[in-house]
Amino acid sequence: xxxxxxxxxxxxxxxxxxxxxxxxxxxxxxxxxxxxxxxxxxxxxxxxxxxxxxxxxxxxxxxxxxxxxxxxxxxxxxxxxxxxxxxxxxxxxxxxxxxxxxxxxxxxxxxxxxxxxxxxxxxxxxxxxxxxxxxxxxxxxxxxxxxxxxxxxxxxxxxxxxxxxxxxxxxxxxxxxxxxxxxxxxxxxxxxxxxxxxxxxxxxxxxxxxxxxxxxxxxxxxxxxxxxxxxxxx
Ligand SMILES: Cc1cc2nc3c(=O)[nH]c(=O)nc-3n(C[C@H](O)[C@H](O)[C@H](O)COP(=O)(O)OP(=O)(O)OC[C@H]3O[C@@H](n4cnc5c(N)ncnc54)[C@H](O)[C@@H]3O)c2cc1C
Numbered sequence: 001x002x003x004x005x006x007x008x009x010x011x012x013x014x015x016x017x018x019x020x021x022x023x024x025x026x027x028x029x030x031x032x033x034x035x036x037x038x039x040x041x042x043x044x045x046x047x048x049x050x051x052x053x054x055x056x057x058x059x060x061x062x063x064x065x066x067x068x069x070x071x072x073x074x075x076x077x078x079x080x081x082x083x084x085x086x087x088x089x090x091x092x093x094x095x096x097x098x099x100x101x102x103x104x105x106x107x108x109x110x111x112x113x114x115x116x117x118x119x120x121x122x123x124x125x126x127x128x129x130x131x132x133x134x135x136x137x138x139x140x141x142x143x144x145x146x147x148x149x150x151x152x153x154x155x156x157x158x159x160x161x162x163x164x165x166x167x168x169x170x171x172x173x174x175x176x177x178x179x180x181x182x183x184x185x186x187x188x189x190x191x192x193x194x195x196x197x198x199x200x201x202x203x204x205x206x207x208x209x210x211x212x213x214x215x216x217x218x219x220x221x222x223x224x225x226x227x228x229x230x231x232x233x234x
Contacts, residue, residue, distance in 0.1 A: 006113055012052025012106040016040060016064070019051065029113070031225075031234040032120030032139055036067045039124040042131055052106045058092045058164055060157040061133045065092060066165040067122050069155035070139035071111040077104040085110075095163040118143040118151070119228035123217040135205050136213045137165075140221035142180075144229050149175050152222075156214060160198040170196045171218070185222050189215040 001010050001022055008030075010019065016037060019025070024033040040046055040063055054064040055075060065088065073088045077100055088109070091099045100106065120141040126132035136157060143151035152175045159166045174192045178184055199210035228234060 003113065007110045008113055009108050009110045010051050011108050012050060012055075014051050016046040016049050016051070020046070026234075028228050028232055028234055029116075029118045030120065031228050032067050032070065032122040032141070034234050035122035036063050036124075036139075039063065039122070039129075039132070039134075051109055055088065055091070055109060056098060056100060056106055057096070058098045059095050060137075060164055062092075062165060063122070063124065063134070063137060066137055066155050066157055067120070067139040068109060068111065069165055069167055070120055070141040070153045071114075072153060073109050073111040075109055076107045077101070078107045079104040083107065089167055092164050092166075097164075114141070114151075115143060117145055117229055119225045121221045121224040121228070123221045123224075125213050125217065136199075136210050136217060138214065138217035138221050140218070140225050142222060142225035142229065144180060144226065147179050149178055149180055152176055154218070154221075156197070156217075158200075160196050163200075168193070168196060175222075180222075180226055182223070185219050188222075189218045193218055 001014055020037050024030040051064055054062050068088055074085045075088055075091045076083060076085050086099055093099060122139045124134040124137040126135050139155045141153040152172050154168045154171050155165055156168060157165055159168055171188050171192050174188055193215055197211060197214055199207035201207045
């Protein structure tokens, strides 16, 4: 892992444990990495699971992929033909379907270092605390400037028409530039989120419950970012 040209660059074979030993777990601008780590599988798996594997797996359970979407990350792919950079948002096409070509490997994942006044959070709900796939997950990134939302990025385990992690641009667009308040977040959760969020019913739980929990995640996730920015601690 390195910082270069204003970017955080994480090599594809970096394990989650290795990430946990870096500034991504101590700098408040990256606080969502700590949340994701705490909710990820078990400690044993965190020692071997890599960031590259998480992104290429490309399922709604790929927690680091969801978090990295909130950082607007890019994926660098290499082959004997050279290197190319793909926005993660365009890299994960659908569940277990990525833009990676048969002769390519993922070399690294990179994203811009956020400015001061930024933080992130990751929310994962299930019936247990550990070794969970997540009934729903959400990742939130926020930059505040004098109380105004200068930047906001929101990703969920799935959104309308895609069964894989994706951004929710509609909610981001609604919040951007406005003054942060609990009323605003409430409106975003109750009025804007349901217009694009399409949840599914399966053996695990209902679409209605998933939608309700997505609203809760949005509220909690953004409020957590704000508290972290104000207090400067994770
Ligand atoms: C018990 C258990 C619990 C889990 N809990 C979680 C969880 O809480 N959250 C979560 O997100 N995931 C979880 N996982 C899934 C998995 O551990 C993670 O997705 C992990 O990050 C995958 O990384 P890996 O290095 O093991 O990849 P692998 O499983 O080895 O690879 C995944 C896929 O990516 C391909 N691949 C790997 N690296 C590259 C590369 N550099 N370039 C091109 N292709 C590549 C592989 O060929 C394979 O198709 C869990 C898995 C288990 C078994």
